[in-house]
Amino acid sequence: MTNYLSIIVAAALVNNLILIQLFGVSSLFYSTRRLPQAIEFALFNFAVLLLSGIVNLCIYRFVLQPLHLEIFRLVIFVATSALLTTLFLQLITKRFPLSARQQGILLFLTGGNSAVLGATLLSSTSALSLSENITYCLGAALGYSLMIVGFAALRIRLEFANVPAPFRGASIQLITAGLVAISLLGFAGLT
Secondary structure (H helix, E strand, C coil), rough: CHHHHHHHHHHHCCCCCCCCCCCCHHHHHHCCCCCHHHHHHHHHHHHHHHHHHHHHHHHHHHCCCCCCCCHHHHHHHHHHHHHHHHHHHHHHHHHHHHHHHHHCCHHHHHHHHHHHHHHHHHHHHHCCCHHHHHHHHHHHHHHHHHHHHHHHHHHHHHCCCCCHHHCCCCHHHHHHHHHHHHHHHHHHHHH
């Protein structure tokens, strides 16, 4: 049990997809001014990243590896992620049409997000067992979503902060991202 908790902490914090692995950095600076939209976007990405990671891992382990077709993994992973994103987008559009309209094309672009593909590629090449890889996908999706929501809240907070003129806008966000990345590396001793 502690091994699985260690994998989740390592994937979510120590090896965070956005700040440490640098996958999906564009999502971090998604310019929403409302926290509920950022939470919706993070939940959608969490679901796609988790399910895409699990499905792609199973395809890799049970289809591509036994048939010695590992060379096609990137093409298969992109297609699977895009298909899952499209299915989720249709489900969201039917159940939550207002959210789908507010998010616009960002939800559709999740299928080709480098974080989704990066987490899948990292888990497929690791030496972890299937259950440990699924736990890794859960931790990676959790860490990714936490960073999206955290930085959306930070952007809202920075609007009212007394930031010196040269550091306003993207500059202070990049400085903050660097400081958060350094602090996340402090969790390396826990894993």
